[in-house]
Amino acid sequence: MLKVRYKIWLESEGGVSIGEGGIALLRAIDEAKSIRAAAEKLGVSYTFAWNYIRRLERGLGCKLVVGVRGGREGGGAELTEDARHLLTLFEEAKAAVDGIVVKLNSRSLA
Structure with missing residues (x-):
């Protein structure tokens, strides 16, 4: 059976992008309140x-972590x-695409 798969990333006009890995890093920093602890995790x-x-931060022109x-x-x-x-x-964005993918994958694809 075939399934629809995808990856999401956000990209600036200047070409700077952040995907699952970068988002995971930001979430880990938020939870640990430490870049070092987030990196270890x-x-x-x-x-x-x-x-x-x-x-x-340089590519987006804003601070993300202080x-x-x-x-x-x-x-x-x-x-x-x-x-x-x-x-x-x-x-x-991920939730919106997840909903579409679930619908597509509910169909029988051979």
Whole structure:
């Protein structure tokens, strides 16, 4: 049986794109409140995660992650409103396409 499969990514006019991996990184940063912890969770290096975020920020022309000064527990990282908007847009696009794909896959394709 054939099934419809797809990948979604968001792309700027300048060609900067973010897909499932980048979205997973932003979500992990949001949960862990730390780029280092997010990178460890996803099995990538801190340097890779840091450079990826910076490349996105330069390409999109906005901050996605900001550092938070430490207190007793040290510093951390938080997503900006622009990053949250990016997550919402990605999730809405994915949900819309998921609905279409479910309908298509409910048909019998040989």
